[in-house]
Amino acid sequence: MSRAVRDLVAKTRFPVAFGGLVTEHSVHVRAIVGARGRSIDGLVVREQRGLGGRAMSERRPRLTLDYRSARGITHDYDGAILGEGIATLFAVPVVSSGRTRAMLYCGSWSETAVDDGIAAPALRVAGELATELRIHEEVERHLARAETAAPEAGWDAAAREELRESFAELRAISATVADAGLRARLAGVERRLASVAHGAPTETTSGVQLSPRELDVLACAARGSTNAEIATDLALKETTVKSYLAAAMSKLDASTRHAAVAEARRAGLLP
Template identity: 65%
Template sequence: MVALAGTESDTQLIARAVGDLVRRTRFPVAFGGLARDDSIHVTSVFGARTRSLDGLVVRSGRGLGGKALLERRPRVALDYRSARGITHDYDGPVLGEGIATLFAVPIVVAERTRGVLYCGSWASAPIGDAVAAPALRVADEVAGELRVRDEVERRLSAARPAAEASVLAPAVQDELRETYAELRGIAASVTDAALRERLARVEQRLASLSRSGDVAPSDVRLSPREIDVLACAALGATNSEIAESLALKEATVKSYLQAAMAKLDASTRHAAVLKARRAGLLP
């Protein structure tokens, strides 16, 4: 996966997750990496006393992490040295770090394992809910970030042909407007500030694609949520459909619409959309 400009790289994303594992589970050692060529390539290690885990590559189906990769479910070895049911291809680096208990959690996106996170201890330790639950949450958070990146990249790729056209056909313009509205919805769920800023720049580019020469200068300033709601309304969505799309209450959607209409001096949502387009606020 190619990282979006201004966002964390894959290595940085995994490094942050590995650090979170140690902080949230209280296990002293954590490491992990994303999948490539049917193997897990460990790119981050946190809390280790040696360098034996650095650069570890775990093949699918081999060792504890390889089983987690293949089976798409967490695997645990309470006594790694004597653990049955796994191959011991990686005893050298794991036992070289002195790890006794090891917990491997897959990062699963759309039923495909995209990586594995490990946490371990130098002494045998039980893996109860106090450890398992936060480890699973960290893996889910990474999966969510990867899912958002995948969707953004997909929509950017779909929008690029339209950006190259000097005149947009009606069907292309409709697709562009739908893409813009969905990007606004994605951006609303993103917590990474750099990624939100990147999305905002993409949205501005999309909005500018369909602007004609009759764009009128305007000092109207709509809030991000007012633009979100208007972008959905431009597609003909009802208040309840907008509320569901943006995870808002219907009354909140109505309030945002009314505020946008007042700022644009429009008596209907349709008029508000037209004025927002003329002002270059919507595609």
């Protein structure tokens, strides 16, 4: 969120920007850049109230060039917005899976025309944040499922395949995550999944070391994905997938991808 708000100021030329996540039908402003005062700090905007609340409920951007005299919105938050001296306010909802997940605002202290040169970058920032929030949501879902796993005897084939599917999906998601802390947490869960599947410590049982990308590709191959499907999942070229797969096969001394998967499982690299 902080990065998105900074990007708004850098890419739209609006001097002030702020935003927050939506919880319980309200946006809680947590990130602010460029404000001259503190009137926006801690602002909570309810759905359908104010310019942002309307944009939140309608799931589309809303603009007012003169906030003080704006019609068609409630003025519940005049104290915060006018207290900052904002005249032009552009409210952009961050929509993911059909619902508003966050709100971003751009403002200026004078009336500012908003053309495509300003609106388009703001919409791109909102789209990038929507993608990141969707990824985080997907990651959390897989983490919750993965962290319930326990090394119990008598696993059936379906349970083991579900664990392997989660491992592969987590690898694919991790490849798209910019947050270093989240990637580290994912890596820890992936190691735990591998150890759960083997009922053994997380350290590998051989000297084979695969690069992160080689492991990504092999994990996808383990669930039966074609090279084209792996390329799509990992946002790679198909020729690059083939190169990573060939490198993994060479390190594992395997002549086929199936043999490479089997060797990687024996080595504790895959569940």
